[in-house]
Amino acid sequence: xxxxxxxxxxxxxxxxxxxxxxxxxxxxxxxxxVSIFMGIVKRSASQIIDMRDADLWIMDNKVRFIDEAPxxxxxxxxxxxxxxxxxxxxxxxxxxxxxxxxxxxxxxxLLMGLDDTTLVGxxxxxxxxxxxxxxxxxxxxxxxxxxxxxxPRQPYRIGREFQILDRRAVLVGVCKASAPFTTLPILYxxxxxxxxxxxxxxxxxxxxLAKPEPGRDPxxxxxxxxxxxxxxxxxxxxxxxxxxxxxxxxxxxxINFGITIALGFIVGVAVxxxxxxxxxxxNLKQFGALKAMGVTNLRLIGMILLQATVVGVTGYAxxxxxTAAFFxxxxxxxHLAGLHMTWLAAGGVGVAVLLIILITSIVSLRKVLVLEPAxxxxx
Amino acid sequence: xxxxxxxIESAVxxxxxVKEFGQGDTRTVALSGVNVDIRPGRMTLLVGPSGxxxxxLISIIAGLxxxxxxxxxxxxRDLSRMSGSELxxxxxxxIGFVFQQYNLLPTLTxxxxxxxxxxxxxxxxxxxxxxxxxxxxxxxxxKRLNAFPSQLSGGQQQRVAIARALVHEPRLLVCDEPTxxxxxxxxxxxxxxLKRVALQADRAVIIxxxxxxxxxxxxxxxxxxxxxxxxxxxxxNTAAAPLYEVSHD
Ligand SMILES: Nc1ncnc2c1ncn2[C@@H]1O[C@H](COP(=O)(O)OP(=O)(O)O)[C@@H](O)[C@H]1O
Ligand SMILES: [Mg+2]
Numbered sequence: 001x002x003x004x005x006x007x008x009x010x011x012x013x014x015x016x017x018x019x020x021x022x023x024x025x026x027x028x029x030x031x032x033x034v035s036i037f038m039g040i041v042k043r044s045a046s047q048i049i050d051m052r053d054a055d056l057w058i059m060d061n062k063v064r065f066i067d068e069a070p071x072x073x074x075x076x077x078x079x080x081x082x083x084x085x086x087x088x089x090x091x092x093x094x095x096x097x098x099x100x101x102x103x104x105x106x107x108x109x110l111l112m113g114l115d116d117t118t119l120v121g122x123x124x125x126x127x128x129x130x131x132x133x134x135x136x137x138x139x140x141x142x143x144x145x146x147x148x149x150x151x152p153r154q155p156y157r158i159g160r161e162f163q164i165l166d167r168r169a170v171l172v173g174v175c176k177a178s179a180p181f182t183t184l185p186i187l188y189x190x191x192x193x194x195x196x197x198x199x200x201x202x203x204x205x206x207x208x209l210a211k212p213e214p215g216r217d218p219x220x221x222x223x224x225x226x227x228x229x230x231x232x233x234x235x236x237x238x239x240x241x242x243x244x245x246x247x248x249x250x251x252x253x254x255i256n257f258g259i260t261i262a263l264g265f266i267v268g269v270a271v272x273x274x275x276x277x278x279x280x281x282x283n284l285k286q287f288g289a290l291k292a293m294g295v296t297n298l299r300l301i302g303m304i305l306l307q308a309t310v311v312g313v314t315g316y317a318x319x320x321x322x323t324a325a326f327f328x329x330x331x332x333x334x335h336l337a338g339l340h341m342t343w344l345a346a347g348g349v350g351v352a353v354l355l356i357i358l359i360t361s362i363v364s365l366r367k368v369l370v371l372e373p374a375x376x377x378x379x
Numbered sequence: 380x381x382x383x384x385x386x387i388e389s390a391v392x393x394x395x396x397v398k399e400f401g402q403g404d405t406r407t408v409a410l411s412g413v414n415v416d417i418r419p420g421r422m423t424l425l426v427g428p429s430g431x432x433x434x435x436l437i438s439i440i441a442g443l444x445x446x447x448x449x450x451x452x453x454x455x456r457d458l459s460r461m462s463g464s465e466l467x468x469x470x471x472x473x474i475g476f477v478f479q480q481y482n483l484l485p486t487l488t489x490x491x492x493x494x495x496x497x498x499x500x501x502x503x504x505x506x507x508x509x510x511x512x513x514x515x516x517x518x519x520x521x522k523r524l525n526a527f528p529s530q531l532s533g534g535q536q537q538r539v540a541i542a543r544a545l546v547h548e549p550r551l552l553v554c555d556e557p558t559x560x561x562x563x564x565x566x567x568x569x570x571x572x573l574k575r576v577a578l579q580a581d582r583a584v585i586i587x588x589x590x591x592x593x594x595x596x597x598x599x600x601x602x603x604x605x606x607x608x609x610x611x612x613x614x615x616n617t618a619a620a621p622l623y624e625v626s627h628d
Contacts, residue, residue, distance in 0.1 A: 011486015289482040294471020294499050374443040376478055377434045377555045
């Protein structure tokens with residue numbers, strides 16, 4: 001009977017393919033959107049992810065997410081250094097500033113000020129230039145996407161100059177960095193340099209980056225810091241999720257993506273369901289004949305579930321393949337770089353496809369199960 | 380009434396069979412007390428004007444429909460006492476069907492279509508298709524085993540349907556208007572085949588028709604009108620199947 005079910009399903013190539021295609025399309029739409037959503041949400045915490053040197057982020061205790069941190073008094077750094085379990089602690093600056101290009105255009109950039117002596121938080125992967133050159137006068141390093149945004153279609157030119165608040169900036173390197181949510185260029189500079197880019201403002205430390213002593217529980221060290229200083233201390237992971245949570249709760253992005261994903265699901269149910277339902281309707285006389293000839297309802301359920309499963313699994317697999325191909329291709333496009341199919345998306349969509357298939361089968365099954373075998377004698 | 384169960388002469392025996400559809404205003408009485416006996420080894424035609432209840436009656440006899448009241452005994456079994464799943468098994472084992480619209484599966488070849496009842500019964504597919512192919516040869520389709528229904532004429536499709544109805548060697552064959560969709564020549568061929576291939580000493584063949592051109596093929600003709608049997612004609616009384624020339628198209 002399995003053979004019969006498969007022959008009924010695949011016998012009509014056109015209908016078989018359109019059934020598969022509907023599931024493939026729904027899978028592609030949903031997996032792609034969920035993956036992009038996850039990638040974009042993750043971008044809101046890119047600078048936290050990129051921080052490889054320090055494990056702890058210390059900030060004002062009112063901070064809700066990474067882009068919103070007031071400056072701390074310089075004494076806080078000493079206080080944090082004095083906390084039990086802290087191996088080292090350094091200052092860190094993060095802000096948005098305006099850069100003025102050679103041609104007079106302005107670009108807002110994300111400025112990261114790194115501790116002058118240790119350069120904690122410096123980029124790890126250089127495409128051009130050298131991290132050590134950050135110690136040279138007025139030196140800045142920019143990320144790859146930022147370079148392409150500031151100087152489109154120009155080769156990497158080390159040594160080129162531009163201005164930040166009337167101050168000279170000399171490009172000494174181009175690096176890789178995770179794209180920030182705003183897709184602004186990321187500029188790395190020494191802390192003292194960053195201060196100069198802040199219109200004479202001093203004490204522009206809005207974060208303290210720290211490392212717990214080896215063998216100490218980072219969460220315990222965080223608690224120590226909070227108790228001793230009244231600041232907020234978070235592990236990298238904790239800060240990551242704090243930022244993501246804020247982002248999810250305060251922007252329209254989850255809703256917008258949610259709508260697209262729901263549409264993918266509805267399209268999947270509607271198109272796959274409709275096609276499969278029509279397929280069942282067209283075969284209703286045949287199903288009736290099979291019932292008359294002695295096929296039990298149980299066997300019919302098995303046949304339809306098998307047909308639906310074949311369509312679901314094939315369509316889902318093709319959809320995942322197309323999503324993977326999509327991301328492989330778009331990774332060459334700078335703005336989409338770093339986005340990829342996530343296993344969570346694939347798994348979640350797998351569950352959604354299973355639901356689509358179940359709903360579809362149930363609709364078709366109802367039709368077949370209530371079918372009176374006597375209809376075979378009716379015109 | 381108690382004699383029915385012991386009457387082994389009859390393959391089918393109906394007593395006072397009533398069938399009503401719907402309730403209240405929409406109530407239709409399709410059969411209002413039908414009594415018939417159908418013997419094996421004969422070709423029984425069920426004839427009468429459209430809407431007189433022929434299809435309803437054979438649906439009940441074939442175990443596809445329950446009667447409202449009365450007794451229906453088929454091959455020694457009282458159908459009204461059988462559960463739904465028993466009826467399904469009973470049909471699968473004992474009854475062959477030929478429909479007016481053939482009802483072949485469009486994505487299966489002729490041989491595969493004809494093999495379906497065996498496959499339903501659990502025969503391995505290869506063996507089932509081989510048996511079905513022999514029967515297709517018997518109905519003159521040995522050259523069209525791998526043709527799909529859409530590649531066959533109406534008459535050829537009905538011959539595939541006949542092979543399918545006989546492949547599991549049922550003891551009762553029910554055919555509803557098997558020639559109604561066919562031209563005169565194809566209709567004759569189908570009737571000749573039914574007489575030559577389907578009819579056996581231990582098999583009852585019931586053919587519903589209002590096609591007067593085929594009345595001559597019946598050994599027994601049951602006339603119905605308005606839900607009752609009005610006349611039973613017995614034209615021949617032999618159990619042996621006479622030989623007919625089969626015309627091939
Ligand atoms: N499922 C049904 N529901 C209601 N009425 C029906 C149904 N099937 C048949 N009938 C009615 O029963 C009567 C007999 O129908 P049928 O057995 O199909 O006649 P025939 O086959 O002789 O043309 C008709 O009046 C028909 O309308
Ligand atoms: Mg009829």
